[in-house]
Structure formats: structure tokens, C-alpha cells
Amino acid sequence: MLLRASPAFSLLANNGGETNSLSSANSVSNSLSFSSVRFSSPAKNPNNGGFSVSAAAPETNSRPLTGVIFEPFEEVKKELSMVPTVPQASLARQKYADDCESAINEQINVEYNVSYVYHAMYAYFDRDNVALKGLAKFFKESSEEEREHAEKLMEYQNKRGGKVKLQSILMPLSEFDHEEKGDALHAMELALSLEKLVNEKLLNLHQVAEKNNDVQLQEYIEGEFLNEQVEAIKKISEYVAQLRRIGKGHGVWHFDQTLLHEGDAAAA
Incomplete structure (x- = not known):
């Protein structure tokens, strides 16, 4: 089963820690993808004097995150084919030479x-x-x-x-x-x-x-x-x-x- 989440949020924090805002996207689909993250230094963001972390819109980066796919029925196909069907064979045997x-x-x-x-x-x-x-x-x-x-x-x-x-x-x-x-x-x-x-x-x-x-x-x-x-x-x-x-x-x-x-x- 493959899960997809399309986050679109922004987190703002100043030096005093007075402002924290989090807005999440209202779209969740069947695949997981992360958009790019931008950092801005105090010099480039003089208004809050701190840092800004924001995610771009989902449309700008729709590449899925790889390596997290888990499809159990697909992965056990090989082992399932090795389960014996005759009563004389052991069902518990695995990697036993x-x-x-x-x-x-x-x-x-x-x-x-x-x-x-x-x-x-x-x-x-x-x-x-x-x-x-x-x-x-x-x-x-x-x-x-x-x-x-x-x-x-x-x-x-x-x-x-x-x-x-x-x-x-x-x-x-x-x-x-x-x-x-x-x-x-x-x-x-x-x-x-x-x-x-x-x-x-x-x-x-x-x-x-x-x-x-x-x-x-x-x-x-x-x-x-x-x-x-x-x-x-x-x-x-x-x-x-x-x-x-x-x-x-x-x-x-x-x-x-x-x-x-x-x-x-x-x-x-």
C-alpha cells in the first residue's frame, strides 16, 4: 500500500518566538511527496529578524519520496509459492540446510x-x-x-x-x-x-x-x-x-x- 501526502505549509518564527503559524494543505492522495524547503537569513528577512521556513506549492515539486513502498502481498509472493501443500512436508522449515x-x-x-x-x-x-x-x-x-x-x-x-x-x-x-x-x-x-x-x-x-x-x-x-x-x-x-x-x-x-x-x- 502506497501513501501519498502533499504538504503545503509555512512556519514563521521571530526572535521573540511570538508568532507561529501553520497551515496545512487540504489535499491528501495515495502517494507521498515533499516539496522544496527555503531558508531565509535575518538579513534577507528584516521584518521578523529570525528565520523563515516555508514549503512551496505542491505543483512545483510532485516527485514522490522513494524507498518507503511496502506492498506485503507483492513481497510474499515468492515465499507463498514455497509453502508446501503435501502433508509430509514441514510448514515451519525456513533456511534450514x-x-x-x-x-x-x-x-x-x-x-x-x-x-x-x-x-x-x-x-x-x-x-x-x-x-x-x-x-x-x-x-x-x-x-x-x-x-x-x-x-x-x-x-x-x-x-x-x-x-x-x-x-x-x-x-x-x-x-x-x-x-x-x-x-x-x-x-x-x-x-x-x-x-x-x-x-x-x-x-x-x-x-x-x-x-x-x-x-x-x-x-x-x-x-x-x-x-x-x-x-x-x-x-x-x-x-x-x-x-x-x-x-x-x-x-x-x-x-x-x-x-x-x-x-x-x-x-x-
Whole structure:
């Protein structure tokens, strides 16, 4: 829709500010045009000693003001033609590259595989002949967190108009004992390597989004995952360092009790 206003007005002001007059034209049409404006200095206008701003008659300058035309129906013709009509196609999809869609599905698979390994660790440390309840609790929570990440990515995939395609999950180990390191240190080092792997995969996903100029996906990965991943790597690195100090002996039990009651004080 194009609006046209044909102004014809004069504004007079003297040094004392006593006189102000404004007269508007009585014609408004469907296009917008401005007439020329004239300034006069005090020397050329001795009567009021100030300045004079006046607009010439509309007939003297009828050129329309360009760059303000907005015709929504014309501008959405291209997008309207791209709206799918088949029920199998997403209606919400916009500027979402196939590479980004595939990378999201790969990341979902990574999160589920890591969750599966953590769940196996939970089952191991929960055995009656291992009985390290703190480590069992830690790995169970880690498994649930990774699964939550996978579900977040699934929701995001649907939000952008992609299709979630779940892939196969590899069978994890069921025994985590190590002759030299012991089971606690061995499992925690494995957890640290898994967290670094997830972080590396997230950075690869971010690069795919950057390559396809998908700013929204970049922001989503940064805000939802990367900061949390760096914090998890730092925390598990500290656990590995502590377990290396205490060895395989009685100190493992104390470490396990710390994990078991972690957060109890805050909850109380």
C-alpha cells in the first residue's frame, strides 16, 4: 500500500518566538511527496529578524519520496509459492540446510550412545560386590543428562522443520575394573574422554551451522550445550585428579561417599 501526502505549509518564527503559524494543505492522495524547503537569513528577512521556513506549492515539486513502498502481498509472493501443500512436508522449515539437519541427527546419536555407556557404568557400580553407591548415582545422573540433551536436539529438529532419524546404538562395556587403575579411576577417565568427545562433536555441529550461515543454530548450540560441556569437563577432570591421588585403596570409599552425599547440604 502506497501513501501519498502533499504538504503545503509555512512556519514563521521571530526572535521573540511570538508568532507561529501553520497551515496545512487540504489535499491528501495515495502517494507521498515533499516539496522544496527555503531558508531565509535575518538579513534577507528584516521584518521578523529570525528565520523563515516555508514549503512551496505542491505543483512545483510532485516527485514522490522513494524507498518507503511496502506492498506485503507483492513481497510474499515468492515465499507463498514455497509453502508446501503435501502433508509430509514441514510448514515451519525456513533456511534450514540439509547438512544442518543431518548433523543434528548425528549429534542425537552421539548423545544417546554416551547415555548408554553411562547407564552401563551405573549398573556396574550398583552391583552388590562393587557397592559404590556414589559413583552409581553420578553415572545414572550423567546418563539421564545425556538423554535429556538428545531429546532437546530432537525437539529442536522438529522446531526447525527437520526429520528426526534415530540411528543404531552400540553395545557398551559391562566391566570397568582395571588391574592397575582400579574401577573408579578407570571409569572416571572414560567419562572424561566421553565428555571431550561430545564437546568435539558439538563444535563440529557448530561449524556446520556456520558454514551454512545458520545463525540461529549457532546461537542454540552455544547457549544450550557448549558452556555446560566445558563445566562438565572441568568437574570430571578434578575427579580424575583426586582418584589418581588416592589410588585403589580405602580413599575410593571416601570419594564415593562424597559423590553420594553431594548436594545434600544444599537440599537441606
